[in-house]
Amino acid sequence: MLELHHVSRSFAQNPVLNDISFTVPGGALTGFVGANGAGKTTTMRIIMGLLSADSGSVTLNGQPLTGATRPNFGYMPEERGLYPKQPVIDQLVYLGQLHGLTRSGARKRAMELLARFGLDDRAKSKLESLSLGNQQRVQVTAALLHEPDVLILDEPFSGLDPIAVDAMSSILRDYAARGVPVLFSSHQLDLLDVLVDHLVIIQDGRILADSSADELRATQASRHRLSLGSDTGWLRSEPGVTVIDISGHEALVNFDSESDAQRVLATAMSRGPVAEFAVHRPSLADIYREIIK
Amino acid sequence: MNASTAPWLIVALREVETKLRDKAFIISTIVTLLFIVGSVAITGVLGNRTSHFTVAATDDTSYQVLEQVIKDRPDDVELSISRLTPENAKQQLSAEQLSAILSASDDAREFTLTGFNEVDQELSSLVREAMKSVMTDQLLAEAGLESSSLPDNDDLVTDQLHGDSERAAMASVMGLVFSFLFYMAAFLFGMPIANSVIEEKQNRVVEILASTIRLRQLLAGKIIGNVILAMLQLLAFLSIGLLAAYISPIQIPFLGIVTQVAGWFVVFFFGGFLLLAGIWAALGSLATRTEDLQQSSGPVVGLLMAVLFIGLYAKGSFLVVASYIPIVSSAAMPIRLLSGEVAIWEPVLSLAILLAACWLVLLFAERIYRRAVMHTGGALTLRKALKLEV
Helix, strand or coil: CEEEEEEEEEECCEEEEEEEEEEECCCCEEEEECCCCCCHHHHHHHHCCCCCCCEEEEEECCEECCCCCCCCEEEECCCCCCCCCCEHHHHHHHHHHHCCCCHHHHHHHHHHHHHHCCCHHHCCCEHHHCCHHHHHHHHHHHHHCCCCCEEEECCCCCCCCHHHHHHHHHHHHHHHHCCCCEEEECCCHHHHHHHCCEEEEEECCEEEEEEEHHHHHHCCCCEEEEEECCCCHHHHHCCCEEEEEEECCEEEEEECCHHHHHHHHHHHHHHCCEEEEEECCCCHHHHHHHHHC | CCCCCCHHHHHHHHHHHHHHCCHHHHHHHHHHHHHHHHHHHHHHHHHCCCEEEEEEECCHHHHHHHHHHHHHCCCCEEEEEEECCHHHHHHHHHCCCCCEEEEECCCCCCEEEEECCCCCHHHHHHHHHHHHHHHHHHHHHHCCCCHHHCCCHHHCCCCCCCCCHHHHHHHHHHHHHHHHHHHHHHHHCHHHHHHHHHHHHHCCHHHHHHHHCCHHHHHHHHHHHHHHHHHHHHHHHHHHHHHHHHHCCCCCCCHHHHHHHHHHHHHHHHHHHHHHHHHHHHHHHHCCCHHHHHHHCHHHHHHHHHHHHHHHHCCHHHHHHHCCCCCCHHHHHHHHHHHCCCCCHHHHHHHHHHHHHHHHHHHHHHHHHHHHCCCCCCCCCHHHHHHCCC
8 A cells, every 4th residue: 555644845935745645555546636737747756756755755555665766666657758769679678677677587578568468569669660559558568567566657548549548457457456556647537437446636736535436426426317207496495405407307416315315206206207216326527527626 | 687687787788788789880890990900001011111122233343332232221121232244234124124233434433323214212322322431431441541430420329308209200190099089989988878868868768767776876877888888999999909010010119118008098098988978977967858968068079179189289298287187188198108208106196186086077977967867848057957956
């Protein structure tokens, strides 16, 4: 489990991170979302030891991370970067060696991962001759080479085609299943909905949410969607009901309790046909939009 | 190689490997080696071209003169002489079997040197000198005197305060060679250090590297890798050049001194290059794009031009001062060692100064590198880089 405790960082008197704390649990995929400039990349760079925090600490399984290097972390920086003029396999082997793998071990591992991304036939090509999507896959491969204990990925899905998104998702799930804490940032909210187990939301250098996806969804689980045969305006005057949205025959409401829900359903049925009366499952995208409002 | 290989070594080996796979580098090295062997060979041939003459005498006095020529001739002149009848001699000269015929007048006071269609200048002046000395000896003998009792040219021995002119010529040629080797290596292996630092900074690979190994190890690996390459190439150039000089059939003068000074040069080259490598790395980390380097590398280029000019022109006390200034000393001290006697403590002291400067520059370069290489945004000045927070 990776934890941030009260981390703050300013650049030239401009606070970028303001006393942030959150947890990246092992064995789960943690999504890290926030608008551009919210502080995601700065946070990740502090986790990686590339930036120092002005105050606060980062711990892994309770042990504070010290020094600049995190040799057992897998990292994919925001700005992609490998050696454009070098063959793919050569640079992967080099990075693997720096992570402490043997030359042959690194080669074997790199080829396995490339095969998983369908790139094994491009191993000897220069990186710059690959499409951007494929370069991205190589970048991910570089982060995974040494079987990292922690994965920190800045926008791993950006620029990937749907097939590659699936491959990337399944790889990330594999790592999470092994108990590795995985933190990744993304702007693709719909993707987060199907992928993440845990969500951290950051805005203007403050953490707005740090909880499991299920918990977040549960906060809004009392929402119901109603679709009736006639106008739904009467719901506004029902006790125990908070109307979120009404438009003609349809309504989105919050019930104070389950009994309120059952009573309203009975009333609705006595007033006419009920086409839909369902618990509304909010997507994480909806929740995110709700929270950052 | 096992899993515990030190990171700097992995980085250094990669630098070496990348360079050795670079065809342009291999080709330019081979071409330079051929050029070195070629110029050693040509110098030998040009410097030791021997002239060969076959001259016939048609009378005894002429023969005596020719014998005197053989005695007095310089090393690069070979002379075969024979005594022939005038008719025979003329025949052989017509057939161009002879270079010339020497014949005396009846009273043996005047001589004629006859060539086929021209008489070689060198030959005629040799014969003239010999003729004078033979005739002088004859006159002296008639007067009852020994030629050795006369004052002689040999009574004046010339000497110079600063070595001899041949050695000075050798020193200026070899000085230029050493300066040029240093200059070339500084660009050939120094510039790539800066460029590879910029490449990693520009592509942000450095973020991945920095989270994996310490930046100090990365920098050390880069510098060590290029120092290894530069030293290997220098040793190849020097050893092939010296080997060619030693096995050349013609004796090349001052080879012993040159070999000895080459040893010193290797040590000074090492120190000077190491220092420059630190500067190149720091310059690379300050830049954002390769284009920035062209501006910021000005001072280094200036320093290297100084090295080259010292090889060409430096003399006297200017050279002595230069031989203690780091980097410049890498060329200047070997030049001093080539041109004359230098007390042993002088190169040792100069080397100590060089290595101390090296240490300081590398420490400073590491400070700048560590701060600047992670910086994103525009190119940095030295002052800004030092103010950066890590």
